[in-house]
Amino acid sequence: MSDRLSMRSVVTLLVGLALTASAALADPQTLRNGDDLFLSGVSATETLTAPRDVLAAGATVNLRGSVAHDAHATGFDVEVEAATGGSVYAAGATVTQRGTVGQDLTASGFTVRTTPEAVTTGNARLSGGVVTIEGPVTGALTASGGEVVLNAAVGGDVVLAAGSLRFGPAARIGGTLRYFTGAAVEIPASVVAPDRVTFVQVHMTNPFRDMGGMGRDRWPRMPGMLSVMAGFAVTLGFLTLLGAMFLTFVPSPVEALRRSALARPGRCLIAGFLGLACLFGLVPVGAMTIIGLPLVPFVLLAVIVLWTLAYLLGAYALALRVVQAAGVTQEPGVWGRVGALTGGLIVVALLNFIPVVGWMINLTLVLWGLGAMVLMMVAWKAGPSAPAPLPKGHSA
Structure with a gap:
């Protein structure tokens, strides 16, 4: 240009x-x-x-x-x-x-328009989604957009790049015309002489359409049932192993969290919702402060970690409560608790196959478990207190 x-x-x-x-x-x-x-x-x-x-x-x-x-x-x-x-x-x-x-005009926007009385003495450079030129330009005109409409006299050379290009009855070009579109456009001789027109064909990309074919060379078809089951088994094994580590090495905090979740389920759900909202809210807040930008990846990592732990806690508390409600009064050992956790994970994972209801149940478990963590942190900041009592009929 x-x-x-x-x-x-x-x-x-x-x-x-x-x-x-x-x-x-x-x-x-x-x-x-x-x-x-x-x-x-x-x-x-x-x-x-x-x-x-x-x-x-x-x-x-x-x-x-x-x-x-x-x-x-x-x-x-x-x-x-x-x-x-x-x-x-x-x-x-x-x-x-x-x-x-008096001199040059430079404008950019979703919709850009010059009215008939807007005379530009110098050059005009316009860019937008829809660009409409109705004001005369004494100098050169450069315009690009998804749709460009020229309906004014231009004294100098014109360069246009557009997905859709149209010329109005008042369009006149005193110099040369170079236009870049996906296909040639019929230009009236009253606008510019054909020997002063240069057409350059360009490939108009559609990013949303092109994204549809991404990865087809690597994944030409959907994974088979065996692959899906293998992925399910690996995920279940990882979550079970992670839960077993907590039940083995830090059983007391886990038990306190379980008691809190069972004793105050409504309060835990509200606290979990607020805690999750605060976690996600830290991302845009950190980005807006500029100084907090380096911490955004750590916030996202914290969201993933806490989401996983809250899911484990919710599944464990619910599974153990179901076991006790079934009549098992004897306090289970470590392996019994791990078994209850594994069974709970399998059941809640299978619930995901129920449209809408399944993922709502899983999300509720996450909020329930996260709320128990939030309430424990609040209690810890407030000072030592007695553990939350279990509702009537519950056993440890």
Whole structure:
């Protein structure tokens, strides 16, 4: 592309946005520094008489009046009605250029449009999902988007890249036209002479469609029943071994957690829900603080570990309660507890094959077990206390 943004323009835009974006969600603010004017707020709407540059940021940005030099605007809904003596740089979800531009126009957004009265004296560079050019461009035009519509006169060369390209009745190109699409487009001779048109065919990718074939060379078919059963056995063996280690080496804390889960099931479910919400909430909070970004992987690891341990605790507490309800009054030894855990894991795993109900039961076990852990941590922070009594009819 022959048209390039100068480094000065890019730096100016970034500095301006950095200064204004921090206040973009606050009350409308106006700041003057030298001859530059900074605007920010939920709705940065002003009628201006700016002696130099204007830099605006907000959810809604609407610039009216006149700007002697450059205008920089960013927001969700951006409209530039002001006449500018310099260049316009705009970015947002919806960007509409209505005022005349003394030099160059650079805009990017989901929807970008220049209206018929928006005359650009210099070059125009536009990018978006849907780009509509109705305002005349004296210089060169560079535009790219999923859909590009040209319905204005362009004095210089034009470069267009689009998935869908259309020309309106007012389209005129004084220079050459180079367009990049998936297939050639019929261009009326009234727009540009055929000998000044260059077509470059490009392969238009669809990432969602292409993702459908990922891994087919490695996994050309679904795994067989034997593979599924082997995976189930390995997972069951790992969870049983992990649970057996806890029952063997730290039986007292496990027993205290089981007692707490059986004594206060409702409170455990609520505490588990809150604890899980806090764990998942640490991920975006850590990412937003920037400083906490290095800790995000450890938070995710903690979620996986606690989820697994809570699942084991819930399955163990439920299985042992069922065994005792069946009439086994003798306190089981280590192997008896491991056997109860194994049986419980098999049953709750098979429940997953029941649509909706199965995974809800498994999730409830996780919340139940995690809640018992949370309540024990709260009790530990509060100080020593007697273990939670079992409900009437329960045995240790």
